[in-house]
Amino acid sequence: MTGTKSILVIGGSSDIGHATALRYAKEGWRVALAARDIEAAQRNADDVRTRSGVETTVQSLDVLQTAQLAGFVAGLSVLPDTVVCVVGELGDQLRAQADPELATTIMRTNFEAPSLLLELFAQRFEARGSGTIVGVSSVAGDRGRASNYYYGAAKAGFSQFLSGLRNRLTLAGKVRVITVKPGFVRTRMTAHMKLPAPLTVDPDRVAEDIYLADVTRPRDVIYVARRFRLVMTIICALPEAIFKRMRI
């Protein structure tokens, strides 16, 4: 049954994209990876196919070329059962403060482009009457902090987009939307950072939780690791008068 299902990972060159593709492939899902860095995506696709034996394809996509998104979705040979968008870029906050172009790229990569793309999938899924849309946002979007507020603001926008989309599609029918909020994940994006071990997870864990929320035990919003939900609840509950003086 699951052998006929398929997943499309947008951001298939990333570590979380790779791990997610592997997790679904393990259950027999056909896998397609879309990415700007086609060579890196191909390396991931080869790995997924070799480990799982399932059919794996690669497509070139630069999400920032937003004019081409509609053509990309229309040109898909197979409309996937699940689309997972892991597109994101942390960017350099200090540089972004001085460089409006970089600030714009961070905001477009984390909010504008993924939102425009997932809207297109929402429409196709709605017309078909089924599908799951998974957006990988971030706990950074729960409250703006000095250390990464361009990234955080964009992720906040993306989380709200997913919330609204879920609201619309739930009222309309069977299409599901899952918001994934990872905390610290050991990936290429965080390679240069010192991460607090108890709150840091591997990409495999994010992939596992995505698969669980999609297939095994349907959920709307998931935090990875789960204890981050509590951490963020506390951080969000702090009065602004206190929060604004904190270095976190």
Place this chain on the structure above:
Amino acid sequence: MPAAALPGRATASSNPGEIGLSGWGNYPKVSTELLAPRTPAGARDHLLGRSGVVARGAGRAYGDAAIGTHATISTHCLNRMRSFDAATGQLTVEAGVTIADILAAFEPRGFFLKVVPGTKFVTVGGAIAADVHGKNHHRDGGFGTIVESFRLALPSGEIVSCSRAENAALFMATLGGMGLTGMILEATLRLLPIETAWLLQDTRVAANLEAAIDHLESSASATYSVAWIDCLARGAALGRSLVYLAEHAARRDKELLGPELAPFPSPRMSRLSVPALFPGWLLNRASMRAFNELYFRRGAAQQGEPRLVHWDPYFFPLDAIADWNRIYGRRGFVQYQCVIPQARARRVLADILDRVSQRGDASFLAVLKQLGDGGGPMSFPLRGYTLTMDFPVSDTLFGFLDELDALVVDAGGRLYLAKDARQSRATFESGYPGLAALRDIRQQTGATTRLVSHLSARLGI
């Protein structure tokens, strides 16, 4: 990748960008810059401008083999599989893929590796560099025999394909070459088709070392054989052992002995079948003697009746205990593994065991295996018997091990570089006549001054 997420125990160092790194034995701990390239091409780029550098896989070499004198290039992120051909069993993987990864992906599809070392947590790159051996070396040879080819990055930045047909001398010198010929980026292996995940195990009791060697010798036709020696036994019982012989169980064997068992049980099932006794003997030294007695009697009770054992506990009993190396504490430990040529093995191994038992601080179990002829010029195996024991590092240890070395050298034996942390140049040079071939290759590829590990610097390779 933050340093803490990389294999090996890393600690902060006073020099920025440098960390204290050690092997699996936690001895020695030395300072090095740790690099973690994301792609094979990135690894090559790291190699280009550097000297005093060596590759590191899972950090399972015990001593100082996988620590560069200046920088260490981790293959942690070179963990992608490239392609598999089910018709030929040929699998191509990047160097950082582990044996555990391969077994997880291919055992359910009916494939195994013909040669596996005592832990599945080693990388393919490391297994080639150390030309690791398994319990079937006397019959089937070392890891090199299942390697069809590999891609090697030279210090010049050139990437060359090596096989028995192409760059053959470089191929052979890289087997057991401890990463000193270049950095392995990718390798093609030949997998072994199997009918079930089970082994047909036959246990023999050996009253002493003499009997253990007799058993190993007389059962040379068995595919897998290994003797676990009770190091607490002394006198006439010195070298008392259990000899485990095994074959891959065919579907027919499994139907006969375990019709209720799945041919390829899920990993969860196989974990449950790991003998729960192991943590006891490792973690509670006081109960050791009792444990060995129990272990021995349990094995003796199984004598003569073949039984089905899953491959995981048969090949990798210690893998069931995460971080077992930590029980030796901060100072770490040395795993001493020597091989003694056939003709001298009985007398010399008895002498070694006797000294070890009198000293009294070795691990409680030692491993005795039969080896065949080596693969590459620097491969550890030679036709004879290999003995392996752990010793906690102490002030008197190295003097004692020097005494053992003298016995090994005198018998024409050698020590395994993947375990070594302390042998002298003289011991090393007398044991490895193939060193000249490795030095020649290093000269030719410009590796001599560029690819330098703490091990190669210590031993003058």
